[in-house]
Amino acid sequence: MFKLDKISKSFDGTQVLKPCSLEFKTGETSVLIGPSGCGKSTLLRLLAGLIQPDSGTVFFENQPLSPASLIFQRRRMGYVIQEGGLFPHLTALGNITLLASRLGMTPIDVAKRVEYLASLTRLPMELLNRYPGQLSGGQRQRVGIMRALMLDPPVLLLDEPMGALDPLVRYDLQEDLRAIIRSLKKTAILVTHDMGEASFFGDRLLLLNVGEIVQEGNLDDFITKPSSPYVTRFINAQRMPHLIARTPGEVCQ
Amino acid sequence: MISLLLPSWPKTLAICLAFFFCLVAKPARAAEPPGVAIGSKSFTESVILGEILSQLARQTGAVVSHRAELGGTRILWEALKKGDIDAYVDYTGTIRDELLAGELPASSPVANNKSNDFPQLRAGLQKHQIHLSMPLGFNNTYALGMRETLAAKLNIKTISDLQKQPGLALGLSEEFVERKDGWRQLASHYRLPQKNMRTMNHTLAYQGLVNDSIQITDLYTTDAEIPFYQLRVLEDDLAFFPSYQAVLLIRADLFQRAPLAAEALLRLEGKLTSTAIAALSARVKLEKISETVVAAQWLRQNLEPTLLVPDDDQSARQRRLLQRLGQATVEHLFLVVVSLLAAILVAVPLGIYAARHDRMGQIVLAMVGIVQTLPSLALLVFMIPFFGLGPTSAIVALFCYSLLPIVRNTYSGLRQIPPTTCESAEVLGLSAWDKLRLVEFPLALPLVLSGIKTAAVINVGTATIGALVGAGGYGSVILTGIRLLDIPLILQGAIPAALMALLAQYLFGWIEKLLVSPGLRLNR
Numbered sequence: 001m002f003k004l005d006k007i008s009k010s011f012d013g014t015q016v017l018k019p020c021s022l023e024f025k026t027g028e029t030s031v032l033i034g035p036s037g038c039g040k041s042t043l044l045r046l047l048a049g050l051i052q053p054d055s056g057t058v059f060f061e062n063q064p065l066s067p068a069s070l071i072f073q074r075r076r077m078g079y080v081i082q083e084g085g086l087f088p089h090l091t092a093l094g095n096i097t098l099l100a101s102r103l104g105m106t107p108i109d110v111a112k113r114v115e116y117l118a119s120l121t122r123l124p125m126e127l128l129n130r131y132p133g134q135l136s137g138g139q140r141q142r143v144g145i146m147r148a149l150m151l152d153p154p155v156l157l158l159d160e161p162m163g164a165l166d167p168l169v170r171y172d173l174q175e176d177l178r179a180i181i182r183s184l185k186k187t188a189i190l191v192t193h194d195m196g197e198a199s200f201f202g203d204r205l206l207l208l209n210v211g212e213i214v215q216e217g218n219l220d221d222f223i224t225k226p227s228s229p230y231v232t233r234f235i236n237a238q239r240m241p242h243l244i245a246r247t248p249g250e251v252c253q
Numbered sequence: 254m255i256s257l258l259l260p261s262w263p264k265t266l267a268i269c270l271a272f273f274f275c276l277v278a279k280p281a282r283a284a285e286p287p288g289v290a291i292g293s294k295s296f297t298e299s300v301i302l303g304e305i306l307s308q309l310a311r312q313t314g315a316v317v318s319h320r321a322e323l324g325g326t327r328i329l330w331e332a333l334k335k336g337d338i339d340a341y342v343d344y345t346g347t348i349r350d351e352l353l354a355g356e357l358p359a360s361s362p363v364a365n366n367k368s369n370d371f372p373q374l375r376a377g378l379q380k381h382q383i384h385l386s387m388p389l390g391f392n393n394t395y396a397l398g399m400r401e402t403l404a405a406k407l408n409i410k411t412i413s414d415l416q417k418q419p420g421l422a423l424g425l426s427e428e429f430v431e432r433k434d435g436w437r438q439l440a441s442h443y444r445l446p447q448k449n450m451r452t453m454n455h456t457l458a459y460q461g462l463v464n465d466s467i468q469i470t471d472l473y474t475t476d477a478e479i480p481f482y483q484l485r486v487l488e489d490d491l492a493f494f495p496s497y498q499a500v501l502l503i504r505a506d507l508f509q510r511a512p513l514a515a516e517a518l519l520r521l522e523g524k525l526t527s528t529a530i531a532a533l534s535a536r537v538k539l540e541k542i543s544e545t546v547v548a549a550q551w552l553r554q555n556l557e558p559t560l561l562v563p564d565d566d567q568s569a570r571q572r573r574l575l576q577r578l579g580q581a582t583v584e585h586l587f588l589v590v591v592s593l594l595a596a597i598l599v600a601v602p603l604g605i606y607a608a609r610h611d612r613m614g615q616i617v618l619a620m621v622g623i624v625q626t627l628p629s630l631a632l633l634v635f636m637i638p639f640f641g642l643g644p645t646s647a648i649v650a651l652f653c654y655s656l657l658p659i660v661r662n663t664y665s666g667l668r669q670i671p672p673t674t675c676e677s678a679e680v681l682g683l684s685a686w687d688k689l690r691l692v693e694f695p696l697a698l699p700l701v702l703s704g705i706k707t708a709a710v711i712n713v714g715t716a717t718i719g720a721l722v723g724a725g726g727y728g729s730v731i732l733t734g735i736r737l738l739d740i741p742l743i744l745q746g747a748i749p750a751a752l753m754a755l756l757a758q759y760l761f762g763w764i765e766k767l768l769v770s771p772g773l774r775l776n777r
Contacts, residue, residue: 048680075682085677089695089770098691099681131772147681157680 001026001155001187002047007056009042016042018211019055026154029181029188031202033195035234038208040191044159047189048079061154075099078156078186082163084144086132092143093128100150117146120180138169145177149184156181158190162197174200195219195238207231287511289315292329292338295322295721295732297534297544298393298475302342302499304548306518312557313513320642321544322732324630324721326351331637332722334381338642339507340518344393344497345374348385353377370496378502386501386519391527393475394497395429397439397487399468404485411490412443415469419446424458424467434495436471442493474527477534486527499525520556538737543570577730578745584644584725585753588716592648593709596655600708601701603656604663605689618664621656629654629718637722647719647726654715655708662704666697699769706761713754717746727753 002024009017017039024030024047032040045051046058049065058065060073079085086095096117097110105113118125121142132140141161148156161177162170178201181188190201198205199219207215207222215227226232289310293303300321307319320338323329330352332338349357349370356377375385397412399421404410407418415421429435430452439445447469453461458470459478472479474486501522507515529551536547549562603621607614629650636646670693678692694701720728730746733739 045676048676050676050679071682071684074680077680079677079680081673081677085673087674087678087692087696089692089772091772099683102683102687102691131770133772151682 003059005057007053030204031198032191033198034208039211076153078148078153080144080148080161081159084140096147156188289317289514290338292320292341300544304544309517310514313517315514320723327634332642340503346497382505384503387522388498390523390525394494396474398472398484401483401485411488421468422449423469424453424461425471426455427452429471475531477538479531589712592651600656600659604660607664608667621660624653625657642723644724646722647724658707659704662700666700670696702765709757710754
């Protein structure tokens with residue numbers, strides 16, 4: 001689905017992403033994880049074409065991202081950020097259907113699709129006429145997911161979508177989101193700094209530090225075969241007692 | 254033979270008559286009455302003179318308009334050169350020091366004398382295709398004055414006579430004390446011994462003369478108060494004060510275009526004494542008779558015995574006032590609405606451009622900021638050569654002043670949108686135009702509207718400057734009020750202007766409710 005060929009990125013002379021090549025396969029859920037400033041969001045923004053790499057090329061569905069075709073390529077990506085990134089001046093429904101109605105979808109098709117997505121994200125239909133300011137954080141996030149799914153894109157790009165939610169709301173939303181991704185067989189790329197969330201979603205975890213992918217694999221690999229002391233430190237910092245890795249290869253139960 | 258001819262007499266007569274009528278009627282029909290525009294400055298003497306000139310020209314059959322109470326010498330001069338007005342009255346000192354400043358051989362303002370000056374001024378004006386008339390007969394310059402009764406008792410006729418009376422107290426206006434050709438030079442020129450001198454407001458100085466707390470004050474030789482308070486103007490026997498002879502400035506082309514009217518204007522040469530013009534000003538300022546009536550009465554007595562004097566009863570004046578207020582409202586609204594609409598059309602795109610282009614944006618903001626700092630009178634003088642007298646100049650000036658609040662608020666409105674919101678719109682796959690139209694502009698709208706509201710309210714106030722270039726509006730009512738020291742009249746212009754500003758405020762509050770998404774009002 002995505003292929004990154006020797007891409008790198010600097011801001012103001014600081015290299016935030018060291019040269020790397022990477023692939024995200026169709027139907028796979030990948031999680032970019034790491035501390036703040038490690039380059040995980042930069043990587044996601046490169047995929048969405050929000051920033052251009054200094055060197056190298058990003059391929060989406062085997063086509064390079066290019067200014068001329070970006071607008072159409074983006075319509076095949078769903079993008080969800082913290083709080084959903086909703087437009088405060090439009091109702092939930094207005095947010096969800098903004099592009100669809102501009103692309104010539106008939107009102108009947110739009111209505112059907114909205115009803116389907118509402119049941120999928122378990123959002124009560126009567127909330128759709130509210131403005132984002134009148135919704136709770138979790139409701140806003142569900143609207144954000146509906147908006148991202150409106151055009152049925154093959155890819156979902158999720159930038160810390162649960163970052164601002166309290167734990168119980170987050171728990172429900174994580175369940176629902178994973179179910180949606182799996183049932184719709186979407187390719188998903190999720191950015192988070194929460195190891196628990198990462199392992200819950202991810203078939204494949206990529207741990208970044210200072211612009212570099214330090215380890216790739218599943219949670220077990222991270223615990224049992226850490227590539228560096230940094231990986232162990234990062235796992236332990238999550239304070240999940242059953243996961244604490246005292247020394248490489250040894251798990252405390 | 255005779256009997257044969259006889260029956261044809263009436264026929265011949267008819268033919269002759271018809272021929273005669275053709276001769277008379279034809280040129281009369283062919284020649285449209287020429288249009289003549291007279292200007293005047295915004296003080297009473299100038300307005301009266303403008304009325305006299307207008308009525309003189311009208312007597313020749315010309316279609317005359319009087320662009321009354323324009324905002325100062327430079328504006329009249331630019332309008333005269335451009336051809337927006339054909340004639341107005343100015344003063345030799347002003348022509349020398351302001352209109353032809355730098356164009357004449359240097360002459361000391363104190364030592365100049367009237368007769369030498371005149372051919373020079375005439376030649377200087379000729380270069381601008383402006384004809385200079387002979388003096389109208391009065392000299393409106395500084396002078397010293399005292400109560401007639403006291404002057405008679407002490408036998409004081411000239412300024413030199415003051416040398417014998419060191420005990421007299423002087424109350425002088427601040428400007429007269431400060432001027433290069435003011436009190437200090439005057440005192441040394443005449444070797445005046447008086448030591449008891451203080452500065453005071455010109456109007457209060459007259460009160461001081463009346464209650465004898467001062468005995469001498471400075472005045473303009475044509476002040477209306479001179480006859481009113483029965484003052485004696487002391488003769489400048491050692492020729493200290495510069496000459497401010499009233500003269501007519503006439504566009505040279507008027508003598509070809511409307512020769513009768515141009516010649517009629519010149520009939521005023523030498524006809525007005527200082528006492529006469531002061532008396533006319535007094536009738537307007539102190540007896541509250543309209544300039545039109547005062548001018549007509551003077552013309553009837555002195556130049557045009559057949560002229561009809563319009564009546565000036567109270568009810569007619571009341572009607573005129575209401576009419577003028579209605580007209581001022583329409584004119585004022587016109588200035589504000591047209592300039593504001595034009596400013597919105599230009600400033601909103603400019604603001605969007607500034608928000609999009611960092612460096613050029615700063616330059617745009619700086620430029621509209623600089624425009625804001627230009628003094629309005631300077632801006633108007635600058636406009637006249639391009640747009641002439643009337644609403645266009647005022648509208649262009651108001652347009653310039655409206656730019657900053659709208660550009661700046663559009664810029665800030667777009668800049669305050671969180672970058673994540675812009676990115677969400679981008680990643681959604683909206684085109685640049687749709688992104689601006691559907692997301693960014695609606696989010697910036699509350700600030701854009703408040704910028705437009707600020708511009709509108711400022712505009713309602715600033716539009717009063719329209720009066721300076723003859724664009725009318727409440728400013729002309731206020732200007733007349735100030736000129737006549739008529740507080741109620743000032744209020745009749747100022748209160749509606751304030752109400753209009755409040756109305757604009759209210760109207761935009763309503764428009765905001767209508768246009769701004771309710772979703773945005775939740776967070777604020």
